[in-house]
Amino acid sequence: MRGLMQDFKLSVASILNHCELNHANVPVVSLTPEGKTFRGNYGLCLKRAKQLAQALTALGVEPGDRVATLGWNTHRHLECWYAATGMGAIIHTVNPRLFADQITYIINHAEDKVLLFDITFAPIIENIASALTSTKVFVAMTDEAHCPNIGGLEVLAYESLIAEQSGDYSWPDVEDENAAVGLCYTSGTTGNPKGVLYSHRSTVLHTYAACMADTLAVSATDTMLPVVPMFHANAWGVPYATSVTGAKLVLNGPHFDGDTLLKLLNDERITITAAVPTVWLGLLQHLEKTGAKLPHLKRVTIGGSAAPRSMIEAFETKYDVQVNHAWGMTELSPLGSVGSVNHALKDAPHDTVLDVKAKQGRSIYGVEMKIVDEAGNELPRDGKSYGNLLVRGPWIAGEYFKSEGGSILDKDGWFDTGDVAIIDPLGFLQITDRAKDVIKSGGEWSSSIDLENAAVGHPAVAEAAVIGVAHPKWDERPLLVIVKKDGMTVSKADILEFLTPKVAKWWLPDDVAFVDDIPHTATGKIQKLRLREQFKDYVLPTAVAEVAS
Numbered sequence: 001m002r003g004l005m006q007d008f009k010l011s012v013a014s015i016l017n018h019c020e021l022n023h024a025n026v027p028v029v030s031l032t033p034e035g036k037t038f039r040g041n042y043g044l045c046l047k048r049a050k051q052l053a054q055a056l057t058a059l060g061v062e063p064g065d066r067v068a069t070l071g072w073n074t075h076r077h078l079e080c081w082y083a084a085t086g087m088g089a090i091i092h093t094v095n096p097r098l099f100a101d102q103i104t105y106i107i108n109h110a111e112d113k114v115l116l117f118d119i120t121f122a123p124i125i126e127n128i129a130s131a132l133t134s135t136k137v138f139v140a141m142t143d144e145a146h147c148p149n150i151g152g153l154e155v156l157a158y159e160s161l162i163a164e165q166s167g168d169y170s171w172p173d174v175e176d177e178n179a180a181v182g183l184c185y186t187s188g189t190t191g192n193p194k195g196v197l198y199s200h201r202s203t204v205l206h207t208y209a210a211c212m213a214d215t216l217a218v219s220a221t222d223t224m225l226p227v228v229p230m231f232h233a234n235a236w237g238v239p240y241a242t243s244v245t246g247a248k249l250v251l252n253g254p255h256f257d258g259d260t261l262l263k264l265l266n267d268e269r270i271t272i273t274a275a276v277p278t279v280w281l282g283l284l285q286h287l288e289k290t291g292a293k294l295p296h297l298k299r300v301t302i303g304g305s306a307a308p309r310s311m312i313e314a315f316e317t318k319y320d321v322q323v324n325h326a327w328g329m330t331e332l333s334p335l336g337s338v339g340s341v342n343h344a345l346k347d348a349p350h351d352t353v354l355d356v357k358a359k360q361g362r363s364i365y366g367v368e369m370k371i372v373d374e375a376g377n378e379l380p381r382d383g384k385s386y387g388n389l390l391v392r393g394p395w396i397a398g399e400y401f402k403s404e405g406g407s408i409l410d411k412d413g414w415f416d417t418g419d420v421a422i423i424d425p426l427g428f429l430q431i432t433d434r435a436k437d438v439i440k441s442g443g444e445w446s447s448s449i450d451l452e453n454a455a456v457g458h459p460a461v462a463e464a465a466v467i468g469v470a471h472p473k474w475d476e477r478p479l480l481v482i483v484k485k486d487g488m489t490v491s492k493a494d495i496l497e498f499l500t501p502k503v504a505k506w507w508l509p510d511d512v513a514f515v516d517d518i519p520h521t522a523t524g525k526i527q528k529l530r531l532r533e534q535f536k537d538y539v540l541p542t543a544v545a546e547v548a549s
C-alpha cells in the first residue's frame with residue numbers, strides 16, 4: 001500500500017523561496033576582494049540572484065547547463081549559487097588553488113558555459129582562457145570600475161550585468177528532484193580530478209542533516225562564519241543551512257589570517273564557525289600572541305583533516321568554545337560524521353571527552369557506515385579493529401560525472417571511502433589513515449594521524465607529518481617530519497621523549513626531520529605523496545644500524 005502524502009519535490013528553489021519569505025531581513029555581511037564590506041540581507045541577495053538568473057538566461061544558460069565559479073566566500077558567490085541552482089542550472093564551484101592545468105581540465109570536462117570569477121583570479125583566467133573549449137562567457141564578480149582588463153577577452157562586470165535586469169522572476173518548479181544542481185571535483189591526488197554531481201534531493205536532505213543539533217546546529221539566533229570555502233565541498237553545506245534556518249551569515253572573502261578572522265568573530269558576534277585545522281592553527285597562534293578572547297563564539301566545527309587533541313583542548317579550556325570534530329568527503333556532500341557528545345559522555349571527565357573528541361565523531365543519520373577487512377568482511381565496532389571505511393546513503397555519490405567506469409558502489413550499494421578507520425562501541429569513528437598513506441611495519445599498521453596529532457601537542461611544533469620510509473627489517477618505519485613554531489628550538493630527543501608516553505612503543509618514529517615547511521594540497525591537506533617523494537632516498541638511522549649488524 002502506498003502512503004497518501006503529497007508528492008512534493010525536494011528542490012533548492014524551495015530553500016530559496018522559504019528564505020525569501022521568512023528570513024529576508026536577516027543580515028548577510030561579506031568582505032570582498034576589492035576591500036569594501038558588503039552589508040545586506042538575504043532578501044537583497046535573493047533579489048540580486050534573480051537578476052543574475054535573468055541575465056544568465058539572456059546569455060543562453062538553460063536548465064542543466066553548468067555555471068562555473070572561481071570565487072572566495074562572498075555575497076556575490078552566494079548569489080551565483082542561488083541563481084544557478086534556483087533557475088535549474090548547475091553550480092560548478094572550481095577550486096582556484098588547483099594548478100592551472102587541473103582548472104582547465106575540470107572546466108572543459110564539465111563543459112561550463114559561463115565562468116564567474118573574483119578579480120583576484122584574473123591572472124588564472126588570463127592564463128587558461130584560450131584553452132577553454134566550452135566557456136564563452138566570462139564575468140568578473142565586481143563592478144565596472146574594478147573589472148580587469150584581460151588581453152583580447154571580453155569580460156563582463158557582474159554589477160553592470162545584473163543592473164540591466166528587473167529581478168522580477170520566479171524560480172521554476174523542479175520536475176525531477178533527482179535532477180543535478182551542483183558539481184564539485186575532488187582534488188584527484190592520483191589521476192584526473194573526478195566530478196561529484198549533486199542532485200536537488202541530495203542537497204535538500206544534506207541541508208536538513210547539517211542543521212540538526214548534533215551536526216552543525218544552525219538556528220535562527222546564530223551568526224555563522226563559514227571559513228570553509230564555497231569552492232570546495234559545498235562549504236560543508238553551510239550556505240544552504242543558514243538560508244533554511246535564517247542564521248545571520250558572515251563571509252570572510254579572501255581573508256584567512258588570524259587577525260581578520262578574530263576581528264570578524266568578535267565584531268560580528270559570530271556564534272558558530274567551521275574550517276579545516278590549518279585555519280584554526282593560525283587563529284590560535286594569533287590569540288596566544290595577542291591575549292585576545294572569543295566572548296561570543298559558542299562552537300567551532302573542525303574537519304577536512306584530523307583535528308589534533310591539543311587544538312580541541314585549547315578551544316574548549318582556554319576560550320570556552322565547544323569543538324565538534326567532523327569527517328566528510330566531497331563524495332558525501334560532504335558531511336559524514338560529527339563528534340558531538342552523547343549521553344554516555346555527557347558527565348564524563350573533560351579529559352575523557354577530549355580523547356573522544358579527537359576521534360571523528362558519530363555517523364549522521366542518513367550516512368550508514370561499516371568497516372571491512374581486505375576480503376570485504378565486516379569488522380566489529382570494538383574500538384580496536386581497523387579496516388576500510390564503507391558508506392552509503394542518500395547524499396553520497398553513486399558514480400562520477402561522465403565517468404566511463406559507471407557505478408562506484410559495490411553490489412550492496414556501499415562506497416569505499418579510501419579511508420582506514422576504527423569504530424568504537426559508542427559509534428565514534430576514528431580515521432587512522434588514508435588507505436594509501438598507511439604505514440605497514442613488520443605486518444602491523446600504525447596510524448600516522450595519531451602520531452601527527454600527538455606531535456603537534458608539543459609546544460614548539462607548528463605542524464607535523466608522518467610518512468613510511470623503507471626499512472630492511474620492518475619494510476617501513478615511520479619518519480616524523482616537523483615544522484617548528486617561529487623562534488622555538490626543540491631536538492629530536494625532546495620530541496621522542498614527549499611522544500613516548502602518548503603512543504604505542506612500536507609506533508615511535510625511527511627519526512625526526514625538521515623542515516621549513518610541509519607541502520599541502522589545494523584543499524590545505526598535507527600532501528603525503530610529495531613528502532614521500534621528497535624523502536624517497538632518506539636512510540633511517542635504524543636502517544643503517546640494521547644493515548651494519
Ligand code: ADP
Nearest residue numbers: 186187303304305306326327328329330431523
Ligand atoms: P580532497 O582530497 O579533494 O581534499 P575531500 O575534501 O573530499 O577531498 O577529502 C576527503 C578526505 O579528507 C577524507 O577521505 C579523509 O581522508 C580526509 N578527512 C576529512 N575529514 C577528516 C578528519 N576530520 N580527520 C581525518 N581525515 C579527514
